[in-house]
Amino acid sequence: MRDLERAFAEQITSGEFIGGSSVRRFEEQWALACGTPHAIGVANGTDALELALRGLGIGLGDEVVVPANTFIATAHAVISTGARVVFADVDPVTLLVTPASVTEALTPRTRAVIVVHLFGHAADVDEIGRLARQHGLFLVEDCAQAHGATWAGRPVGSFGDAGCFSFYPSKNLGALGDGGAVVTADSALASAIRQIADHGRSTTDRNSHVVAGRNSRLDATQAAALSVKLGHLSTWNEQRRAAHATYQRSLSGADGVRLQQEPAGSRSVYHLEVVRVVDRERVEARLRAAGIATSVHYPVPCHLQPSMSCAAEPQSLPVAEVAASQILSLPMFPGISDAQVERVCDVLLDSVAVITTRVGGDLTGVS
């Protein structure tokens, strides 16, 4: 809190509100954290995705593969470039896209694949990266829920042609407002993104606009706040992992409830703590009655959203559709106590026991 106040005061005194040293400093710190040569601050996570795709030259006539179960922004970013979305179904256990599910979504028009490290779990970016290279496709990682997660020991965001982050306040690394970043090893892509985000300005003449760009900037005050908060990211992620371990202990072996496990290869950062239950609405209601807030990420898979009706072919993606009716996000934040987690689990197990006895639902076939 003190550190944030000091950072803001310095920012106000400096008079630098757009660009400047705070943005450069955070970009350097974030590139280092992600193990990539470049980080480009942008206005939000959706812009990070759109600008990465545009920087890669994706647009009208192209198709981009997107997981069916992600926040809708992943798909909307594709639509903004003029490209079409083809959704990929997900693995029934990890709820992440796999090489097989991505392969099914490929057509001769596919130019890129977006992998989403959903809920803070890293997807298999080694295998999917190999697949993308084989087919001459770009790989873009949506890391908006996975700041600090690793796959095979390497930070997410460093595997694809571009890694896209959101710093929306509730993310693992959140600003005090909107913010986003693209990380990449590709210098030409980094320059292209900077140019699009700065009104398409020529690098040599400020008054010459060489592409039809736009304005997408990370505010200097947000960059200053992010530098302060970045110092705490690994501690906060460890606290999330410890809370997950408590959930795991309390729920292991229980009937009628399945915890999203850490996939082999992923060191997950538990942006969300997701379980699957039958008769979710009743479980939610019982938790709510006990004063426990839950939510659902996301109740409607992207391919069934009205906004997709003219931007993607109708698709049937059974794993994502079944999962959407069963997933429930339990309380998860850095610093949640063991006692709080145990109370959530007690109420959850009671609710599930009552409900499964009554309706006899089961979770077989999905996990």
Ligand SMILES: *Cc1c(COP(=O)(O)O)cnc(C)c1O
């Ligand atoms: C939050 C989020 C985004 C969008 O980020 P904004 O900063 O809100 O634009 C994109 N993809 C995923 C998976 C997200 O969780």
